[in-house]
Amino acid sequence: MRFDVISLFPDMFSVVRDLGVTGRAHKQGRWSLGLWNPRDYTHDVHRTVDDRPYGGGPGMVMMAEPLEQAVQAAKTERTDADAALPVILMSPTGQRFDQAMAQELALSPGAVLVCGRYEGVDQRFIKRCVTHEVSIGDFVMSGGEIAALAIMDSVLRLLPGVLNDAESARQDSFNEALTGLLDSPHYTRPEQYQGMTVPAELLSGHHANISVWRRRQSLILTAQRRPDLIESARRAGLLSKADEKFLAELG
Missing domain, CATH: 1.10.1270.20 (tRNA(m1g37)methyltransferase, domain 2)
Structure with missing residues (x-):
C-alpha cells in the first residue's frame, strides 16, 4: 500500500507517518508515503502555484500545470502506476467518503491524494488528471490536507497487522x-x-x-x-x- 500526496504543506503528513498505529505500520513497511509539493514544479522565482480567477471574483485558483506535473512525478515513481491508479481530489463538491470507500481503498495498491488550497483548483487539471473527487463532510476547510489525513488514517488502520487485534476494525x-x-x-x-x-x-x-x-x-x-x-x-x-x-x- 502506498499513498502519494500532492500538497503545499507536506510536513503536515508526518502525523500519520510517524505517530500512532499508522506510524508503527509505516516503520514496519506495511505502507509507504510519497510527498510532492507543486511548488517544486514551477519555473519562476516566486514558485507561483496560483493566480486570479478568470471572470473575476474573490480568492485565488491553483494552477493546472504544477499540479499535473506533481501527479505525473508521483505516478512515475510508483512501480504499480497505471491508468487505474486513483487520483483523488479533496473537494467539498465531491462524493461523501464513507467506510465502504475506506475498505475498498484498503484492498488496493493505494492512491494519489491531491490537496487543494485557496478558492479552488483549475478545472482543466481536474478533467485531465482527477479520477475521483471526495468530501469528508458538508463543510469547507482552508485546504485538503486534514481531509487527506482523515482518509489515510481510516484506510491504513484496515490493513492487515496494523491494529493489534484484527477484530477491532470489524467492530467499528x-x-x-x-x-x-x-x-x-x-x-x-x-x-x-x-x-x-x-x-x-x-x-x-x-x-x-x-x-x-x-x-x-x-x-x-x-x-x-x-x-x-x-x-x-x-x-x-x-x-x-x-x-x-x-x-x-x-x-
Whole structure:
C-alpha cells in the first residue's frame, strides 16, 4: 500500500507517518508515503502555484500545470502506476467518503491524494488528471490536507497487522460486520465509576447475551442518531427478524 500526496504543506503528513498505529505500520513497511509539493514544479522565482480567477471574483485558483506535473512525478515513481491508479481530489463538491470507500481503498495498491488550497483548483487539471473527487463532510476547510489525513488514517488502520487485534476494525461503526450501523457503547475498568456501573450483561461472561446486548445497543444508538443507516440496512435486507422486532418495540 502506498499513498502519494500532492500538497503545499507536506510536513503536515508526518502525523500519520510517524505517530500512532499508522506510524508503527509505516516503520514496519506495511505502507509507504510519497510527498510532492507543486511548488517544486514551477519555473519562476516566486514558485507561483496560483493566480486570479478568470471572470473575476474573490480568492485565488491553483494552477493546472504544477499540479499535473506533481501527479505525473508521483505516478512515475510508483512501480504499480497505471491508468487505474486513483487520483483523488479533496473537494467539498465531491462524493461523501464513507467506510465502504475506506475498505475498498484498503484492498488496493493505494492512491494519489491531491490537496487543494485557496478558492479552488483549475478545472482543466481536474478533467485531465482527477479520477475521483471526495468530501469528508458538508463543510469547507482552508485546504485538503486534514481531509487527506482523515482518509489515510481510516484506510491504513484496515490493513492487515496494523491494529493489534484484527477484530477491532470489524467492530467499528459503519463496518459491514455491523451491517453498517453504529457501534455499541464500550466500558473498561473500574467496574464502578462515580456511581455508575458497567451493564450487567457485559459482566455476565455469557457470550450470547453479550452479543444480543451489543446488537440492541447498536440498534438503539443508530435509530436515535442515524436513522438513515437503519433504513439503508433495511433496504439491503441486512436486518434480522429479531432486529425488526426490537426496533418495533422501541417505537
